[in-house]
Every structure is written in structure tokens, then in C-alpha cells.
Amino acid sequence: MTLSFLIYKVILVLIIFAITLLVATYSTYAERKIAAFLQDRIGPDRAGPFGILQPLADAVKMFMKEEMIPSVSNRMLFIIGPGVCMLTACMTGVVIPWGPSMNIGGTEYPLQITDLNIGILYLFGVISLGVYGIMIGGWASNNKFSLLGAIRASSQMISYEVAMGLSIIALVMTTGTLSLGQIAADQPGAHWNVFIQPLGFLIFIICAFAETNRAPFDLPECETELVGGYHTEYSSMKLGFFLFAEYINMFISSAVISTFYFGGYNMPFIARFVHDPNWLAVLGFVFLFTKISFFIFVFMWVRWTLPRFRYDQLMNLGWKVLIPLSILNLVVTGGWMMRMEIYHFFIK
Amino acid sequence: MQALTNRSKVVAKKEMTFIEKLYLPAIFSGMIITFKHFFRRKPTIKYPEQIRPFSGVYRGQHVLKRDEIGAERCTACGLCAVACPAEAITMTSAERKPGEEGLYREEKYAATYEINMLRCIFCGDCEDACPKEAIFLTDRKVDSLYTRKEFVYGKNILVESKENPISLVKRQTPQVKEFKHHVEFAHNQTYDKQKKVKNSSH
Ligand code: SF4
Numbered sequence: 001m002t003l004s005f006l007i008y009k010v011i012l013v014l015i016i017f018a019i020t021l022l023v024a025t026y027s028t029y030a031e032r033k034i035a036a037f038l039q040d041r042i043g044p045d046r047a048g049p050f051g052i053l054q055p056l057a058d059a060v061k062m063f064m065k066e067e068m069i070p071s072v073s074n075r076m077l078f079i080i081g082p083g084v085c086m087l088t089a090c091m092t093g094v095v096i097p098w099g100p101s102m103n104i105g106g107t108e109y110p111l112q113i114t115d116l117n118i119g120i121l122y123l124f125g126v127i128s129l130g131v132y133g134i135m136i137g138g139w140a141s142n143n144k145f146s147l148l149g150a151i152r153a154s155s156q157m158i159s160y161e162v163a164m165g166l167s168i169i170a171l172v173m174t175t176g177t178l179s180l181g182q183i184a185a186d187q188p189g190a191h192w193n194v195f196i197q198p199l200g201f202l203i204f205i206i207c208a209f210a211e212t213n214r215a216p217f218d219l220p221e222c223e224t225e226l227v228g229g230y231h232t233e234y235s236s237m238k239l240g241f242f243l244f245a246e247y248i249n250m251f252i253s254s255a256v257i258s259t260f261y262f263g264g265y266n267m268p269f270i271a272r273f274v275h276d277p278n279w280l281a282v283l284g285f286v287f288l289f290t291k292i293s294f295f296i297f298v299f300m301w302v303r304w305t306l307p308r309f310r311y312d313q314l315m316n317l318g319w320k321v322l323i324p325l326s327i328l329n330l331v332v333t334g335g336w337m338m339r340m341e342i343y344h345f346f347i348k
Numbered sequence: 349m350q351a352l353t354n355r356s357k358v359v360a361k362k363e364m365t366f367i368e369k370l371y372l373p374a375i376f377s378g379m380i381i382t383f384k385h386f387f388r389r390k391p392t393i394k395y396p397e398q399i400r401p402f403s404g405v406y407r408g409q410h411v412l413k414r415d416e417i418g419a420e421r422c423t424a425c426g427l428c429a430v431a432c433p434a435e436a437i438t439m440t441s442a443e444r445k446p447g448e449e450g451l452y453r454e455e456k457y458a459a460t461y462e463i464n465m466l467r468c469i470f471c472g473d474c475e476d477a478c479p480k481e482a483i484f485l486t487d488r489k490v491d492s493l494y495t496r497k498e499f500v501y502g503k504n505i506l507v508e509s510k511e512n513p514i515s516l517v518k519r520q521t522p523q524v525k526e527f528k529h530h531v532e533f534a535h536n537q538t539y540d541k542q543k544k545v546k547n548s549s550h
């Protein structure tokens with residue numbers, strides 16, 4: 001491990017961190033704009049042309065708000081909660097392959113911070129840590145609505161993580177690797193995994209909605225029942241962190257969906273026109289972001305179309321529908337992969 | 349019972365079919381509907397830059413008129429206050445001193461005249477009631493203000509200035525003037541009628 005390698009990695013980490021924050025910031029703007037357009041409104045248009053400075057205005061507002069910590073709360077945990085949420089949200093971007101490797105002066109520069117050979121496990125580990133932020137925050141607030149929101153968040157996460165994991169196992173069976181870089185590289189052109197695993201994709205995207213606590217699964221922060229859910233007691237930038245973490249999660253989920261099922265940085269026919277690996281890397285990055293933007297749009301589109309689930313419906317869907325479906329998917333995938341053996345077993 | 353429209357539907361709680369139970373088709377059709385709305389023309393009017401045209405007879409902030417020589421027309425008869433359904437108008441009267449003929453048209457005039465714009469419902473009854481053609485509603489909007497007190501408009505705001513009188517042509521159209529000749533408005537002499545009376549008395 002040379003010094004230049006280290007420096008490269010540090011720069012890459014910083015760039016990706018900056019991009020993540022930027023995308024999350026502008027997701028808040030996009031969310032408000034898209035919501036407005038879907039409802040025949042115009043949305044924020046006062047701060048700057050078309051309102052593009054709205055996120056800045058929001059941030060200023062968040063910082064200027066009075067910071068309140070309830071006297072009955074557990075002070076330390078109350079502060080740690082949003083921090084954990086934000087930290088875990090930012091940590092997930094590490095294993096995403098943002099593009100194919102660059103080749104400058106004979107040295108390979110992969111556009112992936114680290115290609116862990118257990119990338120998927122890492123991803124799921126970190127995502128499930130994310131619920132601790134919500135749990136800690138909700139519990140430390142010492143408020144029944146916050147606590148209820150936190151409990152809902154954790155039970156929802158646990159329920160949907162099972163189905164999500166099972167749908168991913170089927171994917172891992174077909175791709176034969178746990179490394180995200182490998183999964184992305186294995187889908188050149190239009191050989192996207194979504195065509196191999198359509199049911200798995202459906203289950204995965206539904207679970208992704210639930211994992212990011214977005215509508216129609218936004219029960220942890222359901223305004224109509226729980227005031228504000230787990231962040232009822234939060235104000236100022238601590239609230240901002242919770243909300244921001246949700247947008248980062250959405251961005252990462254979109255990146256993961258694109259990588260797992262939609263070929264990541266791959267695009268059909270591109271290899272025919274572009275041969276220089278550096279250009280390919282840049283284009284791959286652009287393609288990946290196009291896909292990510294599309295999925296972020298879908299996240300928002302769904303949120304402003306569907307009403308919220310009832311809690312029992314949520315649990316029913318998770319345990320009685322998605323888990324059996326994903327097991328079925330697993331069995332069918334396994335059967336298909338072993339079709340020759342099964343054929344020989346019966347036919348001899 | 350006869351149905352009012354032909355759109356009524358008999359609803360029955362029937363078992364859902366398998367396709368319906370999947371919910372996915374319904375979700376997609378819902379998403380298509382919202383997506384169509386994405387491209388709809390937005391009915392929003394960006395208010396301070398874009399102002400919707402008012403009707404000419406819009407009933408907005410009142411004006412207390414002056415006559416041809418610039419004297420206040422109001423004689424503090426109190427008919428407007430009586431007519432006002434919202435009890436928004438209050439006034440005190442005073443007697444005109446000799447030498448004030450240029451200021452006040454009649455021997456009695458309104459020393460103070462206040463309309464509480466928060467009470468007012470802009471019905472225009474005060475305008476109808478006034479026998480002196482003194483008070484009119486105009487197409488000006490009442491400003492937004494910070495305190496309730498500021499909304500009690502006194503004579504300093506209500507009486508038009510001599511230099512730039514408030515035009516009433518949009519509101520006092522020929523048809524309106526014609527309508528005011530009706531017996532019910534006999535008390536309410538229009539400018540024209542007054543002129544006629546004056547002319548005939550000569
Ligand atoms: S417009 Fe109607 S409510 Fe307003 S002051 Fe005149 S009579 Fe009263």
C-alpha cells in the first residue's frame with residue numbers, strides 16, 4: 001500500500017462524501033418540487049431561479065431554530081441518536097462501485113472506495129445499524145409518541161430485512177459473488193439482473209421503501225397518529241440530521257438497486273462506441289447517476305401517490321406475503337440453476 | 349327514490365379477485381394518474397408578480413367622497429352605520445362653523461368616522477344607504493397590517509384627497525346609475541339627478 005494509493009483513496013472518500021451530501025440536499029428540493037408537480041402546484045420557486053437555492057434556505061432555517069433538549073430526556077443518548085443515523089447513512093456509500101476503473105499512467109484507479117469481497121454483508125450490516133439511531137433517539141426523548149415511532153421503526157426494519165435478505169440470497173446465487181464491484185461488472189451491456197430476477201427485484205424494491213421509512217411505509221414518523229414519530233421532540237439541526245439521513249438512505253438505496261438489478265454503471269451498446277477506459281469510467285459514472293436519479297424519482301413518485309399502510313397491513317405484507325414470495329423465488333432460482341442435475345436425476 | 353344524477357353506483361362488498369388482491373395493477377394505474385398530473389398546466393397564480401384582474405364592480409376599501417368644490421359630502425347622518433350588518437362603522441358628528449363651507453358640504457359633518465376593516469364584510473350596504481353619495485366602495489384592496497388597531501381606518505385614510513380623487517367610474521356604471529333611479533333608492537340621489545334638480549330650480 002503506497003502513499004499515493006492512500007491519498008487517492010482519501011480524495012475518493014471525500015468526493016463521494018461530498019456528492020452524497022449534495023445529492024441528499026437536492027433531493028429535499030426535488031422532493032418538494034416533485035410533490036408539487038404531482039399535485040398540480042409549482043412548489044418552491046422564490047429562493048433563486050426556480051427555487052434552486054431552497055435547500056440553502058432550509059439549512060439556514062434549520063440552524064437558526066432554537067435547539068431544545070427535553071429536561072426529562074436522556075441527554076447524551078438524545079444527542080447521539082441523530083448522529084448515529086447520519087453516520088450509518090454515510091457509511092453505506094463505501095462499497096458502491098461508482099464506475100469502472102480508470103487507467104491513468106498505467107495505474108488502475110477503481111471508482112469504488114473499497115471492493116470488499118463481502119460487500120453485500122457489509123451493506124446490510126450497516127443498514128441494520130441505522131435503526132439504532134432511530135431507536136436511541138426515540139427512546140431517549142422520553143415521549144410516548146417518539147417511543148412508539150421508534151418501536152415501529154425497529155419492528156418494521158426487522159420484518160422487512162428478512163424478505164430483503166432472502167431476495168438478495170437469490171441474487172447472490174445467480175451472480176455467485178458477494179462483492180458489489182463484481183456484481184456490477186457481471187452485468188455488461190443489457191445483461192441486467194432484473195431480467196434474471198424480476199420477482200426478486202420487486203421484493204427488493206418494496207423492502208427498500210420500507211427500510212428507508214418512506215411512504216407508503218413511513219409509519220415510524222406517521223404524522224396523523226404519532227405527531228412526528230421518533231423525531232417528535234427534536235428541533236433544529238438534530239431534526240435536520242434525521243430528515244437528512246432519510247434522504248441519504250434514499251440515495252444509497254437507489255444506488256444499490258441500480259447496482260444490484262440495473263447493471264450499475266453499465267449501459268447497453270456503449271462498448272461499441274467508446275473504447276477508452278477513462279471515458280468509459282466517466283460515462284459509467286454518468287449512467288449510474290442517471291439510474292440513481294430515476295430511482296430517487298420513483299421513490300418520490302410512489303410517496304406522493306400511495307397512502308400510508310395500516311400497521312397490521314404492514315406486518316401482514318412483510319411476513320405473510322413478501323417472505324413466502326422471496327422463499328419461493330429462492331426455490332425457483334435454485335431449481336433453475338440445478339436444472340441439469342434434476343433432469344439427470346429423473347431421466348438418468 | 350329517483351336518482352338525482354345518472355352517476356350513482358350500487359356498491360357491494362364483494363370478494364376481490366386475485367388480480368385485485370395483488371394491488372400492483374392498482375398501484376401502477378395510480379402512479380400513471382399522478383404522472384399525468386406532473387405535466388398538467390399549473391393553476392397557480394404567482395401573486396405579487398401576477399395579479400388576477402378584478403371585476404370593475406369589485407367591492408374593496410371604502411372612500412369618503414368630496415364634492416365638486418372639495419368639501420366632504422358626509423353629513424354624519426349615521427344611516428350607513430345603521431345599515432351596516434357587521435356594525436363596522438362608528439362616527440361622531442360636529443356642527444359646521446361659519447367659514448368652513450369649503451370643508452364640509454352640509455351644516456353637520458362627521459368629526460370622526462371609523463370603519464373597522466376587520467369587521468367589514470364589504471357588502472356595500474353603506475353605499476346603498478348613504479343619502480349624500482358620500483361613501484363608496486372601490487376596487488382597492490385593504491392592506492395587510494400587523495396589529496388589529498391599524499385596521500380601524502379613520503378619516504385620514506377614508507376621505508379622498510383633493511389632489512387625486514378616487515375614480516368611481518368602474519363602479520358607478522350607467523346601468524348602476526340607472527338602477528339607482530328606482531323608487532327604493534329615491535333617498536339616494538345620484539349625481540345626475542342632483543344636477544337635474546339644481547338645473548330645474550334655476
Ligand atoms: S361594506 Fe357592509 S360591512 Fe362594510 S362598512 Fe359598509 S355596510 Fe358595513
Ligand code: SF4
Pocket residue numbers: 421422423424425426427428429439458477478479480481482483
Ligand atoms: S350614510 Fe353617508 S352621509 Fe350618512 S353618515 Fe354615512 S357616509 Fe355620511
